[in-house]
Amino acid sequence: MVKNLICMIIKSLHSDISIRTEVITLFKKHIQSKKELPESGGILTGRILNKEIEIISCSVPSSDDIQSRYNFIRSHKTAQNFINYRFERSNGTEIYLGEWHTHPEDKPTPSNTDLKSFHKTLKNNRLNSDVHFMIIVGIVETYFAIYDKGNMVDQKYITLLYEVS
Numbered sequence: 001m002v003k004n005l006i007c008m009i010i011k012s013l014h015s016d017i018s019i020r021t022e023v024i025t026l027f028k029k030h031i032q033s034k035k036e037l038p039e040s041g042g043i044l045t046g047r048i049l050n051k052e053i054e055i056i057s058c059s060v061p062s063s064d065d066i067q068s069r070y071n072f073i074r075s076h077k078t079a080q081n082f083i084n085y086r087f088e089r090s091n092g093t094e095i096y097l098g099e100w101h102t103h104p105e106d107k108p109t110p111s112n113t114d115l116k117s118f119h120k121t122l123k124n125n126r127l128n129s130d131v132h133f134m135i136i137v138g139i140v141e142t143y144f145a146i147y148d149k150g151n152m153v154d155q156k157y158i159t160l161l162y163e164v165s
């Protein structure tokens with residue numbers, strides 16, 4: 001079992017998911033708590049061992065992404081480079097597990113654009129996993145949706161546990 005010290009655990013109808021503290025820290029760093037801060041986002045990678053799912057890493061905005069207060073457009077090339085890098089670095093155990101981005105609202109909900117683009121991504125890419133996550137980091141709460149084979153099977157609000165030191 002993964003130790004609690006290095007992650008937070010999300011219990012869901014589908015499975016238990018752990019998120020590494022490093023990932024939580026990066027989410028927290030990009031919260032749109034001030035008016036001038038733009039949307040941020042990136043890719044989630046991690047591994048699935050039997051029924052245990054671990055979100056190990058996430059990419060952060062690069063200069064190839066387009067960021068504004070109410071929009072974030074990810075560069076496909078940079079995202080793919082990140083996925084390849086994590087895959088090679090982990091000897092093929094760490095794979096693409098979904099997407100995250102921020103919203104400038106306390107309790108975020110996915111926009112139609114968010115839902116459409118996520119469905120498109122899951123449909124059009126060759127994926128190594130059936131399970132994927134859409135995470136939207138709000139100012140107070142974080143939206144967490146679990147997809148299995150392209151269909152949303154559970155969604156919940158979580159509070160990010162660790163403070164950025």
Ligand SMILES: [Zn+2]
Nearest residue numbers: 103110111114
């Ligand atoms: Zn959004």
